[in-house]
Amino acid sequence: MTTTESNDVEAAEVVVDPNAVSVTINGKQFTARKGDLIIKAAENAGAYIPHFCYHDRMSSVGMCRMCLVEVDTGRGPQLMPSCMFPVTPGMVVETESPASKAAQEGIIELLLANHPLDCPVCDKGGECPLQDQSFSHGPGESRYIEEKRHYEKPIAISELVLLDRERCILCDRCTRFADEVAGDALIQFTSRGNTTEVTTFPDEPFSSYFSGNTVQICPVGALTAKPYRFKARPWDLEEAESTCTTCSVGCRTAVQSSRDELLRYQGVDSDPVNWGWLCDKGRFSFEGVKSDDRLTTPLVRTANGHEATSWNSANAAAARMITDAIAAGGASSVAVLGGARGSNEDAFAWARLAHEIIGTPNVSAQLGDGLPVGVLGMNRATIDQASSAATIILLAPDLKEELPVLYLRLRDAAVKNRSRIIEFAPKATGLTRYAWRTVFYEPGTQADAVSATLARPEIAAQLAKGEVVIVAGRANLAESSAGTTAALLALSTALPEAKVLPALRRGNVVGAISVGMRRGKGGLDSTGILNAAAAGKIECLILVGTDPIADVPDADLARRALAGARRIIAVDTFITDSSRLADVVFPAAAYAEKAGTTTNIEGRVTTLAHKVTVTGTSRPDWMVAAELAQLLGTDLGFGSVDDVTAAIAAAVDGFEEVTAEALEAAANGVLAGVASFDPITTPTVVLGDRNSYNFRLVVSRKLYDQAVGTAHSPSLAKLAPGGAVFVHPLDIARIGSAIGADVKVSAPKATIVLSLAIDDSVQRGTAWVPFNQTGAKIGELIDAAAAVTDVRIESL
Amino acid sequence: MSRLTEDNVRVAHEIISHYPRSRSATIPLLHLAQQQDGYVTNDAIRHIGELVGATSAEVLGTATFYEMFKFEPVGKYLVNICRTMSCALMGGEELMHHAEHRLGIKAGSTTPDGMFTLEHAECQAACTEAPTLQVNYRYRFRVTPETFDALIDDLAAGRLDSEIPAHGTVARIRQHIPAERGVGAVPPEDATNAPSWMTVAEAPK
């Protein structure tokens, strides 16, 4: 070592880190970060301070007083709630001094005074902070001989969550979460003092999309989730970290099972993504994986309908269908739809099979409800960038309904005053109440709305304040993507520096498109494929984990496409309206039954855990593709899922860094690079004459609908709100029917009957119908060929 | 039933206009609802939530924190007898025993005719005049069994109707800020300049 070098080292040491705060914790020097709360700094220093109300994703309230420790800031040791005070230079913290311990023991005794100690029959027993901290920091005995508080136990506060008020220690975690994080202040403390309790208002249950988080953060067994109650003891659970693929936010989860049965998903705190939160749909969707209706063996169509068969014969049949199709109509008469619900590996193997072995360019991972793939080639934003941008522009579906945890992140940005939201929407969304400006547009006119808004001086001033992130997706399934695409182009032209976060919904849609499930040169997009099939031009239609009849907005087109396709091969977990029509059905391994990787809207690649044995003989999609490739004469060289992951890294633009080793090493996954895609071209939006169709139709998704995963999760299925047509209250008079009455809703294509409802978040002159709900076949009215859908609403 | 009446909605809007944020009107509006119905109904809670921009649960949480709000009907006259130290030293407990006998009910309940609800109260801020009670928040001082009986007789006979309104009404005079005189409440985020009479140089450091 030379003198110069050693000087450099010393010089480096004297540079004062402005964010470093030197403190003493239990006699040891520790460098904490400026702004860290004492409790956090101590934990970082290896000194755990017991607590109940403190949660590092919520504001501190100093309620339970469990985290009292002796702190000396130069005026002598004082007991201070360590969750409320940030570290200051020179602070001396004693977490285990006699005074600290006496305080902690005292609080435990008081918390247990009214706690029922019914641990043997409590779901939380074994993973209960109250139990654990009574053991580690409690006095070991109780001197309390008075009568304990008694309440009816438990009471249902929603369809999913039960509350046992006797166990509750009033830490304010669930109530704070509901108000602060979810924005659904439907549970509250009521009464006062010793009789304080958590309750809902009569007839207004805790119907938050995020209610399950309260169960997870409850530090006692006061809140329990119906799908998990009395199903297991925590010590019998095995767990593996994974990523939720219910939507494309990519929340990290812990998948828990016992005796090879999925029992619970818990949120894992991934700083760039979900902060520990999950939506209820993601949390409880494991029920669908366990469903008795899952496909267990391959099926082939015979004269008697579907019959179970072996994998060998199914593979042979499928390979023959593909060969016959190519012989009959050429490679491009084979089309592959899907891939967005599987892993990157599934999609990559199918993309290779389609593009390279079959040789068709007609491949799509979207279903007529997405955006041109070029959106993924735009200057991509991360969720963190979006939620710290000065301005967030929403040209997107209702994120609370479609990408719930992204909604939480953006809501947080708005309520904490980091960001201002400018929203363009056809009707109010979950974020409207937090938006700085909301511009309501009539479907099809969003580009005009964008141009007019950008011209306003106060908008321009806001946009000049710093980073801008555009969240882009389809707000209305009853119009083509043209209006949104045109508006997005208008925005990106006016704001060339702005980043774009795609709000595409299906779990791995970004991954599937990125690794190749998109049209090749001269190929058709999903609507094109369906039109071609309907016109009898598709000899073989392959559905990879997709159900066009349920998911394509234009239901008639989907039906005609499946009827017109000469041969259909489906890979699916269930028999759906679409796979029912297939000639060969391969049973697919579901979430948690296969390993691999997934890609979220940001392009973040994370791992999927293989936690339980597959259902029946089902196989992961990639394996089905590899087998078929083999039978078609090419070995893809995929012996294991790791081979596929490695092949993606080797072959896919932007995925070079996404290796098994990198994923292993990264706590929060690996951000894939942005590859180049065909750029979006400006579409023309032709709005026809409305004639007598006097309501313009808006169709959008609710979190809970009739989609296959939800429908097979009993706890979630009943939460789907059902169908109706909603209009603005002032438009009711035009229709001449009473609220709740059945009305005829007609479009040029069809007429359906729906019950009439009002919603003042619907704009006048438009009608809103939730997509894919029981009793509301709104897809019958949607015309994929038209820019917008206009309807007439009449009394029966 | 029992949302605020049209007249009371007007009063509610006037009250809300006094505050920079409408949530601040929650307690005054709960009083208004109680004045209307004698107690706070669930419908009123829901209505107040709509008026101030809170969920029903939030309004319920606030309402149940405060003792004056009742969630089921109480007597026309709510008789609160103080039992905190000064009154207890001067015979408050004995007064309560007498009241229970006189009215034939235990503290915390209502006479069958719906006239009187008897409650223990904590310190009424009239400690030098112990023992004290309030009837619908109107004071009586240095109460003896005899003056208590006379009070009950007077109330039952309607002789105090002009002084003591039925339960629910607290103050009978409201503040009205005349439009031409009032400054007007502004949300705090819109009032970030120094007030007119304070130059920045004068502002306290």
Added chain:
Amino acid sequence: MTGTTYSHAPGFVAGDRPQIVTSRFEYEDSYTLERALATDGYAGLRAALSRSATEVHDEVKAATVLGRGGAGFPAGTKWGLTPAGVWPRYLVVNGDESEPGTYKDRLLMERDPHQLIEGCLIACYAAGLSQCFLYIRGEMALAQERVAAALNEAYAAGYVGRNILGSDFSLDIVLHWGAGAYVVGEETALIESLEGNRGMPRLKPPFFPAAIGLYGKPTIVNNVETMANLPWLMRNGSAAYTAIGSATSPGTRMVAVSGHVKRPGVYEIINGTTTFRDLLYGAEFCGGIRDNNELKAFVPGGGSAPWFLPDQLDLPFEGRLIGAAGSMAGSGAVMVMDDTTDIPNAALTLTRFYAHESCGKCTPCREGGTWLMRILDRVVAGQGTQRDLDQLLEVGGTICPGDFPHASSERLGLAAVPFPYKMTTICFVGPSAYTPVHSALTLFRDEFEAKLVKRTFIPVTAVSVSETEAAL
């Protein structure tokens, strides 16, 4: 008409002493604008408006107007704690008087609302506070009516509202009223309540109202009596103000003496020099203990204050001296117990009050307060054990760890432990549930022991075997 009518000011006893805040009380119509204007009303405001805000603020600082709510922090200093350049700032006047034994703010609101309004105007002018909220306790119907009427008069006459008295000073004063929760008297809980929430205190820091108060903006919370001092101060100047009272506690102060005295009442006393002996025995004050009984103990500063014995009678009513002697001056409320008093029961009336008034936020107060009350209830009912008495002190030790303040006692050979106590709660409601228990048990343990259950057989409870044996 039965009983005492509520329309005048029962309890107030005037005397041959300076009157800073009660000078209008002698008039039957003291609450009207007409009477106020006939007796120097709003002259203090005119005097203030003739000077700059800074000058007015300096005058208040020079007078050392101690806060009359309980903590005794100088108002002028408090106003100066707002962060520079942060607007808006608010004034919240605390009229939620409900500390046991305390009776003064209600009188000031009922009897002289214009004086209070004038005080608020002066404070807002001096400290640049752009809106004032007058928070009156919910149960005080008359005070609310009087203040509402006075505000309506004052608005109409141009004393409140836009361009007051033709100046560029504009201010709205909003009458707000509570709904029955003692803890709302705590300033951060008062702010929560004014925001429409449950009145649960916030932790200081970071929520010092002067920095982060109403709607997260700088907020001054002052007591009604504090505000009522300002008109006189503005009319007469700080020199005249400090000429009354002691150097550390200038001016006068409203003190309510209740309980076993011959003439319980509210007195405006000279601050800092009047002793408890003066108050309890002086001819111009209470005139001695009722029936010429012996004094047993007294609470010097509201229900939250540790108790004093006859040993402390010669202390003046002065915050620091009372603190050193083991209690606090608090809200100016003296509660007197003569030798007929059942001490454990008296303690129970206070402990029950604070247990009942706990907001439920901090575990020690929510659980500990009620626990104390239940044990004490059992002891008073003759069902207590020796173990229960120790348990009372142990539970108290969880709420207030370490030495707890108490008075000195010659009889018991006790030296004083000075105020304040340490606490594991955010506010003083929890400790206050323990205060009477601690005072009574420390000073009169024999009275508790006399009530313990007398039996030779102790039934099995959660008490451990060794302790059961010890009890036998």
